[in-house]
Each structure stands twice: as structure tokens, then as C-alpha cells.
């Protein structure tokens with residue numbers, strides 16, 4: 094089985110994986126980092142969102158062996174129950190989750206979305222592609238739309254992200 | 263403990279902890295990915311193998327042969343279980359179709375095999391190598407085509423047919439009449455966590471880590487299906503990634519994990535692949551509903567009739583779409599009928615507000631249409647026909663019913679006075695704007711529920727009950743209940759849920775969970791308080807539990823000291839008398855929508871949403887609000903996009919994944935407002951609570967439809983309301 098080195102949440106891991114193993118299953122089944130969720134296993138729900146080399150991706154849609162040397166941040170790398178990331182704390186405060194299954198993906202996406210806006214990357218909701226995008230509800234909703242929450246916590250999730258964005262600004 | 267007379271003042275009424283918008287106690291675990299869901303329990307048992315489920319490729323017929331040879335030879339394969347080698351299996355009482363099909367096939371994607379292998383990839387690859395030959399049989403897949411073969415089918419809440427007065431005559435004589443037919447499609451729960459289980463055998467004992475709303479039901483169902491004693495089965499389900507009714511029952515993941523583990527001789531984990539879920543598991547059945555309403559010219563309803571048709575597999579159940587029509591509006595002459603036809607699609611069953619959700623989608627458009635015919639404001643028409651008593655049994659009052667107040671308050675907060683009674687009057691650029699309203703009703707049932715409470719020598723209170731938290735906030739409100747009752751802060755309470763070794767609870771379903779489960783905890787706390795008082799020689803009637811102390815007269819003892827080294831343990835359950843017979847207990851809401859419709863493309867956007875809810879005491883306004891906004895979100899899905907499309911030739915739901923079965927995403931949902939009336943209903947339990955988890959969805963579908971009508975003047979009676987149903991009728995542009 095091909096060998097692979099991945100840096101996950103700052104720690105380096107040597108893995109020998111089936112070429113068919115997705116990055117998602119490498120995390121969940123091999124590294125036992127089960128915070129990242131599997132909702133559909135084919136890129137339709139966003140539950141598996143992780144941040145790879147600074148960009149959010151669906152970990153189910155990519156094979157682990159394609160990421161030799163990559164640096165992956167998962168929900169576990171953002172914060173812990175005793176020491177949460179500000180986004181995690183804001184989700185708790187605003188009740189931006191219910192069953193919790195989409196939540197790690199929402200949180201990882203939210204953190205990445207604020208970075209994308211800060212980096213000036215426009216979205217479908219940006220009126221002017223050349224202007225710096227702002228943290229508006231419309232921008233957040235558009236950029237977060239790849240993360241389904243069937244429990245329907247959207248209204249609270251946008252409140253949580255908005256608060257974190259305000260604090261950052 | 264038995265609850266058979268209305269509650270008087272009790273320790274819950276202190277409202278020091280109950281009634282506060284406390285953050286969820288499971289929040290830090292869930293938001294950091296530390297909450298373990300069923301498939302993720304690497305910690306519980308070593309050497310887990312992977313099971314991959316194979317679904318039938320026909321909807322109805324027989325398997326004539328299954329060639330497993332190539333799959334057996336595939337790398338890593340440990341076992342393959344089919345109906346042929348599984349041994350004798352019974353069918354659970356709550357399953358309509360068998361969970362492991364073959365040779366008979368009852369529906370498309372019915373499970374026919376599980377392939378167990380060392381790795382997930384090996385199991386999945388080997389499953390592709392199984393060759394199956396089938397003989398197809400003719401099936402019935404089109405509700406409209408078979409509806410007239412439907413037979414009277416009783417609902418869980420009453421008989422198939424109900425009649426009061428003389429509906430036919432009164433309707434015929436009514437000066438203002440509506441006779442309209444509405445359809446609602448098949449819908450999927452589409453909870454984010456797929457059905458998943460890990461099974462491990464220890465001799466003849468089975469432990470299952472699973473994702474299930476009803477621990478006791480499912481423990482019994484699994485035992486029955488396997489033909490073993492219930493005592494030999496343990497279910498553990500502390501975190502559940504959504505259910506909405508889709509995880510009420512034993513499903514194929516659990517059974518096939520158990521069978522796979524037995525065959526492989528080691529623990530096996532199985533998750534249903536997302537594309538299998540829609541045809542393999544249960545769904546909300548489609549309905550065809552006819553509503554006839556007759557009224558006086560002043561707008562008093564004199565006749566109301568609601569007939570509903572739905573389909574299910576042989577032996578299945580109807581969608582109870584008429585039940586709220588028996589209760590929501592006054593009117594002397596009434597009729598409901600429910601007909602169930604046989605269909606060979608996957609099993610229909612409960613989904614969030616079964617009955618009311620699709621029923622109100624029809625009824626509350628009909629009420630809007632009737633108001634329009636009468637020239638009345640739809641809020642005034644509803645208020646005119648409000649009732650304080652069960653319209654079928656006028657001597658039976660509602661325990662509480664503040665629908666009128668919900669409507670009035672909502673109208674004021676939503677700016678209803680800005681709505682134009684004439685449709686199509688508001689335009690903002692390319693958007694036609696409209697407002698819609700609907701009433702929501704959902705019953706407030708209670709179920710027997712038990713709990714066990716331990717007080718230890720450090721003053722910690724531990725609650726154990728097999729109640730589940732499917733996102734509803736059970737952990738938190740149960741913790742709040744125990745904290746309030748024992749006079750300790752919330753962080754002195756540990757809540758442990760979802761384990762069949764704990765006392766049997768009401769479980770999560772039917773909107774009964776919050777009130778029933780906390781009432782069970784209340785009962786156990788009362789027992790524990792008595793045990794504490796008795797140990798200290800205090801008079802149980804006078805004792806006060808506050809600030810971590812037990813007080814009686816001028817004596818005060820810290821709880822930790824009262825518990826002593828060995829601690830104290832109490833267990834009880836709450837059972838109910840006939841208050842639900844003497845009173846009609848329900849929850850009510852007025853739900854408001856503002857929608858915009860693109861004048862050129864027919865694109866529909868929901869712009870504002872408000873629910874005003876009358877649902878008894880709200881145990882935690884933060885988690886209760888989340889339940890309501892979750893229902894409102896699912897209601898938007900029902901109104902605008904959710905539809906399992908039936909292939910009527912081959913007999914299956916075509917759009918069986920999350921790209922084809924569309925549910926609302928962030929961009930579909932605006933900021934949502936929820937207002938709770940400040941009420942406490944002493945007839946429901948000592949908690950004086952009801953439930954809100956299903957109420958939130960009930961009126962939204964129709965409110966959206968009514969807002970679209972108000973925006974455009976177009977009435978769509980077939981859900982979901984997609985732009986193609988508006989496009990050719992929109993006013994010409996440019």
C-alpha cells in the first residue's frame with residue numbers, strides 16, 4: 094500500500110493507505126479523528142469540510158494519496174471542549190447547531206469563509222467582483238451554502254459567524 | 263409517580279434554572295467534534311470490520327439467483343450475509359417490509375446482502391461483484407392511479423372516518439363554498455447522519471452502538487427480528503445526527519451489522535450509503551387531499567370536510583393528514599375520511615409532524631382561499647372561527663388555546679397591516695412581494711417516561727434515562743430539570759442518555775419528548791428528595807432544596823453530606839391518568855412569511871419569517887427556539903423544493919441523494935423570528951410544558967404558498983411550488 098505523510102493539526106503522520114481511501118476516511122478510520130463527519134460521501138453536504146493548505150475542501154471528494162505532504166486542519170485542530178476556537182464558542186452561544194452532525198463542517202467552513210472574504214475573494218453574492226467583499230448576511234449565506242444543516246440552524250449560524258467577524262474586524 | 267390531576271405549585275415553578283435560555287451542555291462536545299456518533303466508536307471494541315449493504319435493483323419481484331463467488335474471493339472479504347444464509351429472521355412489529363429482502367423483493371433498494379471485509383474500500387468493491395438475477399413483478403407506483411382502490415384506514419389518533427352533523431346538506435346549503443384538491447409529494451427526512459451501527463457479540467449477547475430515537479422500541483425490535491431475548495440486547499445511542507422520525511425504528515444498518523458480526527465472528531460497523539437511504543428507509547408519504555368548506559356570508563364556517571388519500575406497502579399505514587381539521591376550526595357540520603391504497607414504493611412512515619405537516623399544507627391554503635372568497639382578511643377569518651372547545655365534542659375544552667393571541671401578536675410584529683388584500687400589488691424592482699399567514703397546530707401528547715438519579719458524596723447529581731437527544735436539547739433540559747429539583751447549579755448535574763441499560767423513557771418522537779422525559783426526571787427527583795429527607799430525618803413536605811443544601815426549619819445540610827460516602831439512588835417514572843381525555847391538549851402557532859417572486863423568472867425567495875407559538879411552558883427558550891426555526895426551515899423545504907420524484911414505470915424515488923433531493927441551504931433561509939407566549943399548562947405534567955419540535959414546521963408550507971399567492975395572484979395547489987408552476991401564468995414582462 095502506498096505510503097503517505099500528512100500533517101494533521103500540526104502533527105505529522107505516516108500512513109500506508111489503500112489508494113481508494115478518501116482523505117475523509119483517512120482521518121476518520123485511520124487517524125481516528127472522527128470530528129470530521131461523513132454525511133453523503135460524495136460532495137453533496139459539506140459535513141466533511143476540512144482546511145487543507147489553507148483552503149476548505151470536501152474531504153470525501155479527494156483521495157488521501159493526492160495529499161502527500163499536505164497540512165490539514167480539522168475541527169479538532171481548531172479547538173477543544175475546554176479551549177474552543179472563537180467560532181466554536183460563538184456556535185455554542187448562538188445555538189448554531191442542534192444534532193451537531195453538520196457542525197464541524199459548518200465551523201470549518203465558517204472559519205475559512207472569513208479568511209476568503211478577508212483575502213478579497215468574491216462570491217456569487219458580491220455585486221462588484223473588483224471591490225473587496227464585505228461580511229454581510231448575503232455573502233455569508235452564499236458562501237456557506239455548501240454546508241447543509243437539516244436541523245435548520247442556519248439563522249443562528251449566520252448570527253454566530255457575524256459575531257466572530259465583528260470581533261475580528 | 264402518577265399524574266392524574268392538574269399540577270399545582272411545585273419546585274419547577276421556581277424557574278431559577280428551568281425557563282432560562284441556557285447554552286446546551288453538550289455544545290462544547292458537538293462544536294469541537296468530540297461528541298461520538300454511532301459509526302465513530304473506535305473506543306468501544308477492537309477489531310471492527312466494515313459492512314457494505316447491497317440494495318435490490320428492482321422494486322417488486324423475486325431474486326432468481328445470487329452469485330456471491332467473485333465477491334467471496336475478493337481481497338479482505340470476511341463474510342457475506344443474505345436472506346438465504348442469515349438463518350430465520352422475524353419481522354419487527356414496527357417494520358412494514360422486511361429489512362433483509364430475498365428471494366421476495368418488496369421495494370427498490372430493499373437490502374439484500376451485507377458484505378463484510380477488513381476495510382471499507384474492500385467491502386464496497388466486493389459488493390459490486392455480487393451478481394443478482396431478478397424476475398420483475400408488476401407493481402403499483404402511482405398514487406393518483408390507485409387512490410380509488412384505497413380502503414378506510416384508521417389513524418393513530420382516531421378512526422378512518424369521522425362525521426358530526428350533516429356535512430353534505432350544510433355544505434350544499436352554504437352561500438360561500440370552496441371545493442379544492444391539493445397534493446403533497448413524498449418527502450425524505452434526509453437527516454445529516456446516515457443510519458449507522460456497530461454490532462459486537464459476546465457469546466449470545468449483542469451490543470449495538472447505533473443512531474436511534476427510540477431505544478426501548480428498537481431494542482425489542484432487534485431482539486424480535488433476531489429471535490433472541492430482549493435482555494440479551496443492549497443499545498447505546500448517546501448522540502444522534504438528526505432523526506425527524508427517520509430513526510424511530512430498527513433499520514437495515516442495525517440488523518445487518520448484527521448479522522454481519524455474527525457471520526464474521528468479530529465486530530462489524532455499517533452505515534447506509536447516502537444514495538441508498540431514500541429508497542431503503544422510510545419517508546413521508548405523498549397525499550392527495552380534497553377540502554370542502556362552506557361558510558355564511560359573514561364568514562362563519564358551517565361545513566368543513568377533509569378527505570385524504572395516501573399509499574403504502576401492504577400492511578402499512580396512512581398519512582394522517584386530516585387529523586388537525588377535526589380540531590382547528592369551529593363549525594357544526596364536519597367530515598373527515600382517510601383512504602389508504604397499496605403502493606410498492608419504500609415504506610411510508612412518520613416524518614416531523616406526521617399528519618399535520620402535509621394536512622396543514624392543504625387546509626391552510628384552503629382557509630386562505632376561503633377568506634379571499636369571503637372578502638375577509640385571512641387572520642380575521644381564522645379568528646372568527648376559532649374555538650375554545652373540541653369542535654366534535656363541545657363539552658371537552660382545550661386545556662389552553664391562544665391561537666387568536668398568536669395571530670394578533672404576529673400580525674402586529676410582522677407588519678401585516680402593510681399587506682395588500684389584493685394580490686400582486688407590491689413590487690420592488692424585479693420582485694413581486696407578498697405576505698402569507700397560516701395557523702399551525704400539533705398535539706401535545708405525553709408518554710410514560712422513567713429516570714434514575716444518583717446523588718454522590720461530592721454533591722454531584724447524575725441522571726440516567728434511555729431518552730435520546732436528536733438535536734432537540736434533551737441533555738440540557740433534563741439537566742435543568744434535575745438542577746431545579748435538587749437545588750444545585752447546572753454544572754453539578756451529569757446527564758447520561760441513550761442506553762438501554764438505563765430506565766425506559768418516552769424517547770424522541772411525536773413532539774412528546776421534552777415534556778415526557780423531563781416529567782420522568784421530575785418523578786425520580788421527587789423520590790430522591792424524599793430519600794434525602796428521610797435520611798436526615800426531615801419532614802419531606804417542608805424540606806427545601808436550594809444552593810446545594812437541604813433545609814428544614816433552621817437546619818441546613820449540604821447535599822454532599824446528606825448523600826454520604828455511599829450516595830443515594832432513586833428511580834421512578836411518570837405515568838398519566840386521563841387528563842388528555844378530559845382536555846384537548848395541543849400546541850398552536852401563527853406563522854408569517856414574506857416572499858418575493860421574480861416577475862420574469864418566477865424564482866421564489868423567502869424574505870422574512872415569524873412564528874408566534876403557544877406551547878405551554880418553554881423549558882429552555884434557546885433550545886426551543888432552535889427547534890422552531892428548524893421546523894420553519896424544513897417547512898420552507900416542503901413549500902418550495904422537497905419532492906421525491908417517483909419513477910412510475912420502475913417504481914423508485916429517482917432523486918435519491920442530497921443533490922437530487924433538495925433541502926434548504928443557507929442561501930434559502932433569511933433571519934427567523936420566534937416568539938413564545940408566556941404560558942404554563944398545568945394539565946400536561948408537573949413541568950407544565952408541551953413540545954415545540956414539530957409545531958414549527960406545521961404552518962410554514964401553507965404560509966409560503968399564501969405569500970406567493972399574495973405576491974402574484976397565482977394559486978398553486980400542488981407542492982412543491984417550483985417556478986415552473988408559476989412561469990406561464992406570471993404577468994407579461996417588458
Ligand code: FES
Pocket residue numbers: 130131132133134135136137138139140141142151152153154
Ligand atoms: S460527506 Fe463530503 S460532502 Fe458530504
Ligand code: FES
Pocket residue numbers: 189190191192193194195196241242243244245246454503504733
Ligand atoms: S445541526 Fe443537525 S444537521 Fe446541522
